[in-house]
Amino acid sequence: MKDAAKAMRAATETVLAGLSQTQSDRVLHGFADPDRTRWSYTPRDHHGLSLTEMDVPTRKAFHRLLATALSRHAMAQAVTIMALEEVLDLDESGRKDRHSGGYYLAVFGRPGSPRMSWRIEGHHLSVTATIVGDAVAVGPVFLGANPHRVRAGRTAVLAPLGAEEHLARDLLASLPVDLHKKALITPVPPSDIRSRNQEQVNPRLIDPSGVPVAALDDEQRQMFAALLALYLERLAPPLRPSVKETELHFAFLGRNKEGAGHYYRITGPDLLIEYCNNTGDHAHTVLRTPGGDFGRDLITAGHRG
Known part of the structure; x- marks a missing residue:
């Protein structure tokens, strides 16, 4: 568990290092922010910064942070679900402007503080991890798929x-x-x-x-x-x-x-x-x-x- 907490804190630091000050201000929030527990799996105005607003190295760091919480097969499910947004957009003839970059990172508390949390979220995906000292709790974990097949x-x-x-x-x-x-x-x-x-x-x-x-x-x-x-x-x-x-x-x-x-x-x-x-x-x-x-x-x- 201690290694998992350390890996998450380090992965969060790597993402933050790739952001401008303006972007960091959008990602970082206080641990007591009520939005920390206001999760969603439907389109909404998300706290945080989306993949589309990150450069390529920071997008990679985003995915590596997600992988600190998930197993290999669940990571495969998660990135497939993100990609399915492009298929759903085709099915809807672009009416709702869905895209695979519409996934957001929000961080509550700082990686070096005793308590911190991060959430990666968008349509049909929401993963929250909370770190207190050297302990980690992951949840809720939501995965959806439209189309299902x-x-x-x-x-x-x-x-x-x-x-x-x-x-x-x-x-x-x-x-x-x-x-x-x-x-x-x-x-x-x-x-x-x-x-x-x-x-x-x-x-x-x-x-x-x-x-x-x-x-x-x-x-x-x-x-x-x-x-x-x-x-x-x-x-x-x-x-x-x-x-x-x-x-x-x-x-x-x-x-x-x-x-x-x-x-x-x-x-x-x-x-x-x-x-x-x-x-x-x-x-x-x-x-x-x-x-x-x-x-x-x-x-x-x-x-x-």
Whole structure:
């Protein structure tokens, strides 16, 4: 964890070193700034500086900072999601002027201070990391995709969140009738992830919890473990939350058919994973630790390493 904090602080310094004073003033904010916890995955006026306003070396430093929080495969998902903005712009005939440079960095606190946070964010991507002393908390982590798949005829050539869909569908299909009834809450999916971009998760929005993982057989539990790992392993190895699978639940809303709208969630003590694709071709996913998002637990504990 200490090495992760050191790497993040150094990577933040490298980005800042490539900025003019005017640009730095836009990126740097006080740790107590209320915007630190006002995250978003939809287009908005963002705190910070966008990729389009950075020179090439600073853009590289931006991506290297993001990579301090994410695993290799999640980094691949993240940069693919950024690039998908160009495809979505083509689909919309440029009406909303979407582009792959519309991703912003904001830093709260300074890299040398005891507490600091950074956020990289834009359409369908939001990653927040908080550093308190030598400890790091990453979350919320949001990845989305529109379109969910890019096809050549009937063949999918790009689907950055495809595994997140198929593993969940396979798990639901494997359940016997009694467990299937517990897992399938309703055949109608919600319009979006239930927690949206709330600063703190409202527990009422993620109830009922669905089927307990403790009730699954060995084969089903292996399928669940693969799905869970896909989300937890979005984070770099030292930053992944520790969970007990037998304390978790799995719930599915929608139809278990490719192309149909659907939603699922994994919930447990201080863990929330949500996936929503209510149209079949526009996916939203989030990994949250409600007690630890935005470093809340680290700040409360006054962690010093």
